[in-house]
Each structure stands twice: as C-alpha cells, then as structure tokens.
Amino acid sequence: MRQRKHSWTNSIKNFFVSWLICSFIFGLLFTFIYIQHKESEKASVQGMAERVLVDLESQLDTVDDFLRQSESIDTRCTDDTVRHMRQFVFKNPAVSEIGVVTPRGDLICNSFGVLSKPMYLSEPLKKRGLRYHGPIISEFLQVPAFVLARTRHDGFEVNALLPTDWINDTLHLRKYKELDFVAVVDTETGVPVFLQGQYSLPLNHTVFPLSRSTEIEGRFDDQTQKYLYIKPFKNVPRLAVVVGKSAKYLGMPNPLWLLVLCLLYLASWVGLVLVLNHYDKRLLSSRTLLLDAIYRSELFNVYQPLVNAQNQKIKGVEVLIRWMHPLEGELGPAYFVPEAERDGTILELSLYQIDLALRDLKPILANNNNFKVSFNVNGFLLMCPSYIRKLCEAKAVFNNLTIELTERDVLSEAKIKLILKELVDLGIEIAIDDFGTGYSGLQYLQSFPIDLLKIDQSFVASIGLDNLQSPVLNAVIEMAEKLDKKLIAEGVETAQQADYLFDRGVVVHQGWHYYKALNISELKRAL
Ligand SMILES: Nc1nc2c(ncn2[C@@H]2O[C@@H]3COP(=O)(O)O[C@H]4[C@@H](O)[C@H](n5cnc6c(=O)[nH]c(N)nc65)O[C@@H]4COP(=O)(O)O[C@H]3[C@H]2O)c(=O)[nH]1
Numbered sequence: 001m002r003q004r005k006h007s008w009t010n011s012i013k014n015f016f017v018s019w020l021i022c023s024f025i026f027g028l029l030f031t032f033i034y035i036q037h038k039e040s041e042k043a044s045v046q047g048m049a050e051r052v053l054v055d056l057e058s059q060l061d062t063v064d065d066f067l068r069q070s071e072s073i074d075t076r077c078t079d080d081t082v083r084h085m086r087q088f089v090f091k092n093p094a095v096s097e098i099g100v101v102t103p104r105g106d107l108i109c110n111s112f113g114v115l116s117k118p119m120y121l122s123e124p125l126k127k128r129g130l131r132y133h134g135p136i137i138s139e140f141l142q143v144p145a146f147v148l149a150r151t152r153h154d155g156f157e158v159n160a161l162l163p164t165d166w167i168n169d170t171l172h173l174r175k176y177k178e179l180d181f182v183a184v185v186d187t188e189t190g191v192p193v194f195l196q197g198q199y200s201l202p203l204n205h206t207v208f209p210l211s212r213s214t215e216i217e218g219r220f221d222d223q224t225q226k227y228l229y230i231k232p233f234k235n236v237p238r239l240a241v242v243v244g245k246s247a248k249y250l251g252m253p254n255p256l257w258l259l260v261l262c263l264l265y266l267a268s269w270v271g272l273v274l275v276l277n278h279y280d281k282r283l284l285s286s287r288t289l290l291l292d293a294i295y296r297s298e299l300f301n302v303y304q305p306l307v308n309a310q311n312q313k314i315k316g317v318e319v320l321i322r323w324m325h326p327l328e329g330e331l332g333p334a335y336f337v338p339e340a341e342r343d344g345t346i347l348e349l350s351l352y353q354i355d356l357a358l359r360d361l362k363p364i365l366a367n368n369n370n371f372k373v374s375f376n377v378n379g380f381l382l383m384c385p386s387y388i389r390k391l392c393e394a395k396a397v398f399n400n401l402t403i404e405l406t407e408r409d410v411l412s413e414a415k416i417k418l419i420l421k422e423l424v425d426l427g428i429e430i431a432i433d434d435f436g437t438g439y440s441g442l443q444y445l446q447s448f449p450i451d452l453l454k455i456d457q458s459f460v461a462s463i464g465l466d467n468l469q470s471p472v473l474n475a476v477i478e479m480a481e482k483l484d485k486k487l488i489a490e491g492v493e494t495a496q497q498a499d500y501l502f503d504r505g506v507v508v509h510q511g512w513h514y515y516k517a518l519n520i521s522e523l524k525r526a527l
Contacts, residue, residue: 010280011273018272026265033261038251042215042227048176049229049243055171056184057235059094060148063160064130064235066098067150070158075100077109085111094170095160096141103155112140124149124157132236134193138163146193148236164194180226180244187211187232187240200244202228210240217247224248287343290336294352298324301356302517305526306372306488309502309509314527316372316400318510319357320517321349347384350377354390358397360520364527365397374402374431379412382419395426402429402452407438410448417448424449431488436476445483453480455506457491463500477504 066088074081077100085098089111099110106118119139125131134146138161149159168174173182173196181197190208192199200222201207207216213231220226225247232240252258293299303317323331340346357373365371373394381387382405395401403423410416410432420430431452432445436459444450459473480487489501492511501509518526 011277014273014276014280018269018276022265022269022272026261026268030261033253033257034251037253041245041250042229045179045227045243045245046215046229046231048179048182049231049241052171052173052176052182052243053231053233053241056167056241057233059092059167059170060233060236062092063095063148063162064150067130067148067158067160070150071152073100073158075102075108075154075156077114082109082111082113094162094166096138096143096145096163096166097161099159099161101149101157101159110140124151124155126151126155130236132193132239135164135191144194167194168196176243178245180224180246181242183242185230185240185242187238192242193239197244198222199242200224200226202226217250220244286336286339287345290340290345291348293323293325294348298326299349299352299356300324300519301353301360302519303360303523304510304517305515305523306374306508306510307514309498309507312514314515315508316374316402317361317523318374318376318404318517319353320376321353322517341378341380344380346378347381347387350375350381350387351390354394358394362397364524365399370400371398372400372402373398374404376433377403377405377409379405379409379416382409382416383413388419388423391423391428392426395428399427400429401427402431404431404433404454406433407435407444410444410450420449424451434490436472442479445485450485452486452488454488454490454510457511460489460491460497460501460511461493463497464494474504477506481505 073084081100089095089098097110097112099107101107101121101124102118103124105121105123107115107121108118109115128151130148130150132146132148135144136147137143138145141163143163143165145161145163147159147161149157151157176182176196179197181195181199183192183195183197183199185192186208188209190201200220202216202218202220205216205218207214207228207230210230211232213229215230216228218225220228226244227247227250228242228244230240230242253261300322302320302322304320305314306316306318307313308315321333321337323336325331328335337346337349340349354375357375361371361373375394377387391401391403410420424430429451430449431454432450433454434456435453437456453476455473455476459476462473477487486508487506488508488510489497489506490510492498492501492509492513494513497511498509498513515526
C-alpha cells in the first residue's frame with residue numbers, strides 16, 4: 001500500500017518535473033525560433049522596400065537623364081521640341097507629360113503641344129538640381145500625380161508629370177500582397193506622394209523629418225501593431241519609400257511548424273514522464289524484489305569461522321548474507337547488497353539477518369557463551385533507531401558481539417562517534433573491516449572507540465610475494481601492537497600465510513585455508 005502511494009506521488013512528481021524541463025527547453029527553442037523568424041520577416045520587408053526603391057529610382061533616373069538633356073531644348077517650343085518631348089513620353093509609361101515653364105512661371109508648352117494661352121503655375125526655383133513637388137492633380141488628365149523638375153541655366157524649368165497610378169502599374173506593387181502599404185513620401189512632412197494600400201503612422205512617435213533609413217515597430221494610428229521601414233531615395237532629395245506590415249504575426253512561425261513544435265513538445269513531455277517513471281519503477285522494483293525475497297525467506301545467512309591459529313579452534317563467526325534466487329540460484333552479496341544500500345532496503349535485510357542469526361546460533365551459544373558473532377554494518381544502519389534496538393536485542397543473546405564497519409562508514413556522520421560510544425558501553429565490539437584500504441588519516445583510530453582491526457585480504461595475499469603491499473602488512477601489524485588494537489587477518493588462503501601471520505603475532509584468522517563461509521548445519525558439524 002505504501003509502495004503504491006509512493007509510486008503515485010512519484011508519477012505526479014515526474015509529470016511536473018518533465019513539464020518544467022520540457023517547457024523550459026521548448027520555451028527557449030520557441031523564443032529562439034520567434035526571434036529568428038521575426039528578424040527574417042523584417043529582413044524580407046526591408047528587401048521589398050529596397051526592391052521598390054531600386055525599381056523606382058531606375059525609372060526616375062531615366063526621367064532625370066531626360067531633364068538634364070533638356071538644357072538644349074528650344075524654349076520657343078518648336079515642333080522639334082514638342083516631338084522630342086512626346087517621344088520621351090511614349091517611351092516611358094510612367095510619365096504622362098513633359099512641360100516647359102518660363103522663368104516667370106508660365107507653362108508655355110508641353111508634350112501635348114504649344115499652349116495657345118500660357119498657364120501660370122509658379123515661378124521655377126532658382127536652385128539647380130533635381131526636385132520634386134506634389135502630390136498634385138494633373139491639369140490635363142485630372143489624375144493624382146507628382147512632378148520631377150530641373151531649372152535650366154537660363155531660368156526655364158523643364159518638368160515631367162508622373163501619375164501615381166501609372167507608377168503603381170509599372171512597379172507592379174500589387175505583388176507585395178503581404179505588405180499593408182507601400183508609399184513614396186515626403187521626408188520632411190511624411191505626406192505620401194503616392195500610395196498603395198492603407199497608409200498609417202505610429203502613435204507617440206515622431207518619424208518625420210528624417211534623413212536616413214529607419215525602422216519602427218509599435219502601435220499605429222489605425223490601432224494595429226505594425227512594422228514600418230523607411231528608406232530615402234539616393235537620387236531625389238526629400239523622397240523616401242515607406243513600407244508597413246502588420247506586426248501581429250511577424251514572429252509567428254508557419255502554423256505547420258508550430259504544430260510540429262507542439263507535437264514535439266508533447267512527445268518529449270510524455271517521453272520524459274515515461275523515462276522517469278521507468279527509472280523510478282526500476283528503483284522501486286529492486287527494492288520490491290528484495291523485500292519479497294525476505295518475505296519468502298529466500299535470504300539466508302552463512303557463517304565464516306574465525307579461527308584461533310594457535311589451537312585451530314573456531315572462536316566465532318562472521319555472519320554473511322546469501323540469496324537463494326528462484327531463477328539465478330545462490331547469489332553472493334555483491335549482487336544485491338550495494339543496491340540495497342542505495343535504496344535503503346539494507347535496513348530490512350539487516351534486521352532480518354540478525355533474526356536469522358539469533359535463531360541459527362542460539363544452540364551453539366548454549367554450549368559456548370563466549371562465541372564471537374560479527375555482523376557487517378554501515379553508517380546508514382547505525383543512524384536507524386530500529387537497527388540499534390535490534391543490535392541491543394542481539395547483544396542480550398550474543399555475549400561476544402562485534403560489528404564491522406569500514407573507515408568510510410565510521411567517518412560518514414559526526415553522530416556516529418556518539419552512537420559507537422553507546423554501543424561500546426553496551427559491550428559491543430567495534431571492528432574496522434578491510435583495514436588499510438581506506439584513504440583517510442588514521443587519527444580516528446584513537447578518537448573512536450575501535451577495538452579490532454580486520455587486515456584486508458589484499459595485504460594477506462601479498463605474503464611471500466615481493467610487491468608493494470608487502471611492507472604495508474608489517475606496518476599495520478606494528479601499528480596495531482602500538483595502539484593496542486586486536487587484529488584479525490582476513491582472506492587467509494594458504495598455510496604459508498597462516499604461519500607468517502601467526503609468527504608476527506596475528507592469532508585470529510579468517511579464510512579459505514581454514515573454512516569457507518558455511519551454512520548453519522555445516523557450521524554445527526565443524527564445531
Ligand atoms: N578470496 C577469498 N575470499 C574470502 C576468503 N575468506 C573470506 N572471503 C570472503 O571475503 C568476504 C569477507 O567479508 P567482508 O570483508 O565483510 O565483505 C563483505 C561485506 O562487505 C559484504 N557483506 C556480506 N554479507 C553482508 C551482510 O550481511 N550485510 C552487509 N551490510 N554486508 C555484507 O559483502 C562483502 C563480500 O562478502 P562475501 O561475498 O560473503 O565474501 C566474504 C568472504 O566470503 C578467502 O580466503 N579468500
């Protein structure tokens with residue numbers, strides 16, 4: 001029941017953790033795509049404005065070329081002059097009319113012919129160079145237009161009338177459908193000289209006068225969000241191309257892409273939830289399997305004798321765990337103890353192991369009250385009150401009770417020292433297992449209540465061999481003597497090792513030279 005609750009809360013946790021991770025990653029991805037897309041959309045809007053500008057500039061350049069050449073036009077408006085002007089108008093679809101204006105401001109002739117009565121317009125500007133004025137309604141065609149003009153050396157003005165509709169047609173502006181508007185405007189006032197679409201300007205933003213390319217994004221006076229790009233003409237002063245596009249969907253990727261992104265997001269979310277749940281289940285299942293094994297009594301103890309080398313008598317045992325797996329057969333602790341230590345099942349395992357040992361060893365203790373019983377313990381177990389209670393229970397039966405810890409376990413928690421003192425006060429002996437393999441300093445040997453050191457098998461194995469371990473064994477033995485610690489040699493496999501150790505004063509041995517780990521009936525026979 002507890003496990004089901006655990007798995008349910010874990011699933012909820014995994015659901016939210018996955019959501020957070022995926023949202024974060026996809027949020028970043030979406031922002032990146034949004035910014036990229038917006039920048040490329042802006043670049044494309046700018047590209048359209050540049051294209052309109054280049055097209056229009058080339059048309060205006062042609063007109064300007066004609067106006068420059070008109071220095072040589074005969075201002076008496078001879079037939080040749082009129083013919084010359086007409087030819088140009090016929091060749092240039094954007095131009096509807098060429099006119100000649102006297103220095104007093106009278107239009108005396110145009111490409112349609114000589115005016116019987118000159119029409120007063122306005123005095124030409126004295127300033128030389130190309131200029132424009134407009135927008136105007138052309139006198140003859142009555143259509144919106146603007147004028148390009150140049151003043152000659154003699155003060156006459158030659159001008160060209162460009163109807164805006166004609167320009168729209170020649171530039172094919174209708175192909176820029178995605179733009180809200182394309183306009184050519186006066187850079188001083190912002191008044192459009194011609195316009196395709198719905199012209200509007202940003203609110204709370206002074207755009208004109210302007211002298212260089214500008215881009216603006218914001219709320220416009222038609223209450224929409226727009227992106228505006230303005231680029232002045234190079235060849236005609238005070239004229240600029242302006243294009244505007246709705247900014248509402250400017251950064252929005254193609255809906256198909258959005259759909260793909262959303263599907264990917266959902267898939268990653270679901271995938272991550274499944275992976276985390278699977279991982280949880282794996283953790284859960286290793287614990288569940290071991291708990292089931294305890295419940296089904298598949299775990300059992302073996303006992304490896306500790307032998308007095310002087311009289312060859314068994315003075316006690318180290319209790320070691322085994323699992324009789326229904327499929328895998330007998331499994332050693334290496335297969336399940338590390339996992340049990342990770343997920344905490346070592347507690348249930350160790351409580352069960354003491355119960356088993358109590359049951360198995362009670363008859364032996366009846367004959368030998370001082371029979372030594374040694375358990376493997378770790379730092380985590382010492383922090384569990386239920387385990388300490390169980391040790392106390394065991395101590396009531398096992399008079400000579402030892403717990404084996406590694407250096408790492410002893411030093412893992414500050415509280416351990418106090419707990420060890422309490423256990424020593426109860427009469428429990430503390431041993432350091434695999435002694436010599438840790439990398440910590442040895443000061444703890446004096447500050448902790450440690451009675452016994454178990455020399456690691458690797459040092460015992462070095463006996464008779466000339467390797468790096470050999471001098472360490474002797475050093476450990478000497479140090480134990482000086483510090484007044486008892487010693488047990490682990491992994492004694494040969495008579496040579498046993499003799500050497502005995503000669504050096506190490507009397508209690510454990511190893512295959514004497515006995516392997518025995519099941520309880522084998523132990524009873526050996527005793
Ligand atoms: N090659 C060789 N090996 C020898 C010889 N004599 C004894 N051994 C093996 O050395 C290990 C001694 O136990 P350990 O150092 O406490 O090392 C133990 C201990 O750290 C852990 N362990 C075993 N049982 C328990 C347990 O019930 N609880 C906990 N917490 N750990 C356990 O697993 C480790 C391995 O245990 P085991 O596989 O039973 O392996 C045992 C034993 O079978 C020998 O002469 N030659």
